[in-house]
Amino acid sequence: MNFVSQMKRSGLETATECTLLYDEPPQLDAADFVARLEGAAGNNSTVSDLRDLAAGSTHYLSMITGGCTLAIEIGKDTRPPAVYFEALDWPMLHRYFPEAEGVIRNHHAQVNIVVEAEYDAVANALGMRPVNTSFTRSLLAARAAVAVSRIAMPSAIHWRGCEMLYKPGPFIREVETEPVDLFVKVTPFSSNRQINGIRAVGGSTRGAFDLLGKEVVLEEAPVPVDWVLRTLHAFVARSHANGAYLPHLATFAPGKGDILIVRHLDSTPEIDEPHVSLEVRRADECEYDASLDEHEAELARRKPRWDGAERRTRPRSAKPFGRRGLA
Numbered sequence: 221m222n223f224v225s226q227m228k229r230s231g232l233e234t235a236t237e238c239t240l241l242y243d244e245p246p247q248l249d250a251a252d253f254v255a256r257l258e259g260a261a262g263n264n265s266t267v268s269d270l271r272d273l274a275a276g277s278t279h280y281l282s283m284i285t286g287g288c289t290l291a292i293e294i295g296k297d298t299r300p301p302a303v304y305f306e307a308l309d310w311p312m313l314h315r316y317f318p319e320a321e322g323v324i325r326n327h328h329a330q331v332n333i334v335v336e337a338e339y340d341a342v343a344n345a346l347g348m349r350p351v352n353t354s355f356t357r358s359l360l361a362a363r364a365a366v367a368v369s370r371i372a373m374p375s376a377i378h379w380r381g382c383e384m385l386y387k388p389g390p391f392i393r394e395v396e397t398e399p400v401d402l403f404v405k406v407t408p409f410s411s412n413r414q415i416n417g418i419r420a421v422g423g424s425t426r427g428a429f430d431l432l433g434k435e436v437v438l439e440e441a442p443v444p445v446d447w448v449l450r451t452l453h454a455f456v457a458r459s460h461a462n463g464a465y466l467p468h469l470a471t472f473a474p475g476k477g478d479i480l481i482v483r484h485l486d487s488t489p490e491i492d493e494p495h496v497s498l499e500v501r502r503a504d505e506c507e508y509d510a511s512l513d514e515h516e517a518e519l520a521r522r523k524p525r526w527d528g529a530e531r532r533t534r535p536r537s538a539k540p541f542g543r544r545g546l547a
Contacts, residue, residue: 236335236357237380238365240388241327245294246372248331250281253292256367257285263363286360292368293332301325306383310407312449313385320385323376331368335361354381354430355460358403362395379403382427400457403427406449411440416508418442423449428456432465434484434496441500442508450474455498465496477504 250272258266265286273280278295304324307313313320335357358381365377369388377386382405386394394402404427413420420440428435438452454474459465466472468484479502486494501510 236354236361238333238361239299239378239380240331240333240365240368240374241298241323241376241378242329242331242372242374243327245277245279245296245329246331246368246374248279248281248292248294248368248371252371253281253367254283256370257364260363260367286356287337288357288360289336290360290364291334291336292364294329296329298327298330304378304385307378307385310384310405312408312445316390317376317385317387320376324385327375331374333361333364333368335364355400355403358430359395359399362391362399362402366392366395381430398453398457400431400460401453403431404453404456406452408445408448409440413440415440415442421445421448423452425452425456431456431460434465434494436496436498437491438480438498439500441503441510443500443503443506447503447505451478451480451498455480472498475504478502 250270254267254270257263263286267283267285269282269284271280271282273282278293278297280294281290281292283290301324308321308324337357368374369377369392374388377388377391378384379386379402381403384402384405386402391402404425406423406425408421408423410419410421420442421444422440423438423445425436436452436456438448451474455472458472465484466482468482470482472480472482474480479500481499481501483497483499484494485491485497488497499510500508502508
């Protein structure tokens with residue numbers, strides 16, 4: 221484990237960072253930015269100690285808000301493409317952001333946002349409860365990114381905490397609806413083993429440690445990749461809303477008919493650090509039931525389904541479907 225990982229695990233990292241990529245440096249007016257940040261939904265903090273500086277072609281903004289220091293750097297001092305290797309290596313990026321690699325290689329300017337709370341490091345060292353959580357800093361950084369994007373739309377947003385590249389539109393929507401999903405990346409994996417004749421797929425998180433102290437692994441099961449992504453994001457979001465993970469051997473039901481067993485493990489042969497493991501016992505969407513043997517599972521999949529070929533005659537007096545009580 222390298223120094224950066226050790227610092228994260230010790231709780232001494234107190235900065236959240238994201239980068240907005242541009243073709244040309246945007247013109248960012250400090251007053252306009254502050255107004256948008258203070259007017260963000262759910263933001264009850266005002267900005268103080270605003271500093272607006274320039275050095276050559278680089279523009280700097282810094283301020284205090286929500287008990288944190290928010291620093292913004294606008295300029296052409298871009299990072300090399302190798303810095304984004306982990307983000308580009310995400311196996312689902314081709315589906316959600318196919319032009320990401322081109323954006324990385326062709327951008328010529330950036331806006332770097334850093335949110336820090338230095339006194340939290342002191343609180344950790346003294347064994348005291350930190351004043352600002354990682355989620356607080358992440359949410360402030362995300363709202364700052366949205367405020368900048370509404371002034372000048374970037375071509376991509378790089379979230380450093382989970383090494384993820386986002387399109388600006390979906391990022392802005394998620395900040396307003398499900399921000400936890402932005403801060404946690406889910407990477408699907410598969411050993412290509414077969415369960416009931418179907419390839420098993422699992423998934424692991426990156427970023428859940430910063431929110432809840434442990435990463436999460438969904439063990440392999442014969443389920444779709446999209447189901448893995450939705451289920452892990454739902455589990456982390458539910459756990460964050462509750463303030464902690466469900467206890468060891470508890471059950472989690474992300475949807476009707478779904479059952480997962482929660483296990484807190486110190487280590488496994490593949491993962492040498494404490495993590496939360498989710499075992500799929502039932503998945504209604506793909507009709508998987510771990511309690512059935514292979515023959516029973518095959519019979520369940522062969523169960524005939526109505527395909528609409530034999531529709532009942534619809535009376536002329538029938539009304540179209542709608543909400544109950546409405547004509």
